[in-house]
Amino acid sequence: MSNEPVPTHGVMEGKxxxxxxxxxxxxxxxxxxxxxxxxVRCVALPADQGxxxxxxxxxxxxxxxxxxxxxxxxxxxRVGGSRPISVFHVDQxxxxxxxxxxxxxxxxxxxxxxxxxxxPSAIGRSFYESVLPPDSVHLGWCSYAAVWxxxxxxxxxGHFVSIRSSGRVRAEFERxxxxxxxxxxxxxxxxxxxxxxxxVVLPALADDGTSGFENIMDQANSVLVQxxxxxxxxxxxxxxxxxxxxxxxxxxxxxxxxxxxxxxHLIVEDLEMSELPDAA
Numbered sequence: 417m418s419n420e421p422v423p424t425h426g427v428m429e430g431k432x433x434x435x436x437x438x439x440x441x442x443x444x445x446x447x448x449x450x451x452x453x454x455x456v457r458c459v460a461l462p463a464d465q466g467x468x469x470x471x472x473x474x475x476x477x478x479x480x481x482x483x484x485x486x487x488x489x490x491x492x493x494r495v496g497g498s499r500p501i502s503v504f505h506v507d508q509x510x511x512x513x514x515x516x517x518x519x520x521x522x523x524x525x526x527x528x529x530x531x532x533x534x535x536p537s538a539i540g541r542s543f544y545e546s547v548l549p550p551d552s553v554h555l556g557w558c559s560y561a562a563v564w565x566x567x568x569x570x571x572x573x574g575h576f577v578s579i580r581s582s583g584r585v586r587a588e589f590e591r592x593x594x595x596x597x598x599x600x601x602x603x604x605x606x607x608x609x610x611x612x613x614x615x616v617v618l619p620a621l622a623d624d625g626t627s628g629f630e631n632i633m634d635q636a637n638s639v640l641v642q643x644x645x646x647x648x649x650x651x652x653x654x655x656x657x658x659x660x661x662x663x664x665x666x667x668x669x670x671x672x673x674x675x676x677x678x679x680x681h682l683i684v685e686d687l688e689m690s691e692l693p694d695a696a
Contacts, residue, residue: 445483445559447690448617452483452557454686456490459554460611466500467491470553470607472543473561474505477516478523483557485527488534491555501534503527506547507561509540542566544599546606553607556614563618563661565589566596576640576657577633579621593662598672598679605680614682620689621665628694 461467469487471480488501505516520526520536528534541547543558544566569588572581578589604614621627640657643649666689672679 444619444692445479445617447688447692448559448615449483449486451686451688452487452615453490455613455615456487456555457494458685459491459613460609461491461495461554466502467495468548468553468555468609469501469503470548470556471503471505472547472556472558472604473564474507474511474516474538475561476512477505477519479559480505480557481519481523481525481527483559485525487555487557488527488531492531497531497533499533501531503534503536504539504548505536506539506541506543508542511540513538513540543603544596546603548607550606551609553604554609554612556604556608556612558615559617560619562597562600562616563663565592565660565662566599567592568658568660570658571655572658575633575637577629577637577659578662579625579627579630580633580637589662590668593664594668594671597664597669601672601682602680605682608682613685618669619663620669621663623665623667625665627663628691 469484471484474480484503488503491499491501505513507513507516516538520528528536539547543561569592570581570585572578572585575581578586581589608614619627640649640654644651644654666687669687670684673682673684677683
């Protein structure tokens with residue numbers, strides 16, 4: 417193992433920047449909306465109880481509005497308008513929660529617009545920890561956030577993204593991604609109520625290990641090399657730049673469920689892989 421210092425985690429750029437520019441995650445989430453509606457129709461809803469929705473990795477909230485609104489609308493079709501619904505938006509402590517609450521206050525797609533019995537709140541804690549009480553969540557939604565690792569396991573010689581790493585470094589990222597995926601699922605399993613549902617949307621790798629992002633990431637890497645040559649950044653700064661995300665293959669996502677086909681009392685009901693067009 418290397419003794420080199422590894423960068424610490426950051427969060428998405430604040431002041432609404434992420435919600436303005438995160439178009440690919442918006443498109444990816446849209447592909448999963450039919451599965452979300454199916455999950456909501458199957459959630460066990462004991463009578464006379466409030467309903468809890470957890471939005472794991474909300475960032476600044478813009479990309480959560482439509483999915484949560486669809487979930488609430490589907491729930492209302494089952495239980496009517498009188499049951500209280502609590503929505504917990506979960507992200508790291510340094511997330512721009514001010515931008516999140518601004519979206520909840522004024523965005524035209526906000527899910528609280530016409531429903532007085534919906535109660536949003538935020539939790540500033542990593543979802544690689546427990547964030548809600550055991551057996552409390554009826555529906556969990558996580559879009560793109562679980563591609564981010566709990567820690568960056570290594571520096572990447574000559575590049576800044578794990579999909580361009582190899583050998584020992586690539587193995588460390590694969591190991592960290594596997595551990596984090598199991599940790600994420602284990603924590604959500606404890607928080608879900610019996611009969612609850614969890615829907616996770618992720619950017620993934622094809623079976624051959626490609627992502628579709630190789631070309632643009634290589635171009636960005638070339639720009640960083642030129643910035644060092646121009647003196648805009650130092651070589652030491654460049655060497656410490658690592659994107660703390662690692663996409664997984666289908667087999668990686670299913671690995672915890674091998675054998676018993678059950679992991680921490682979770683079972684896989686649906687898994688779909690789709691190509692997402694990028695207008696850029």
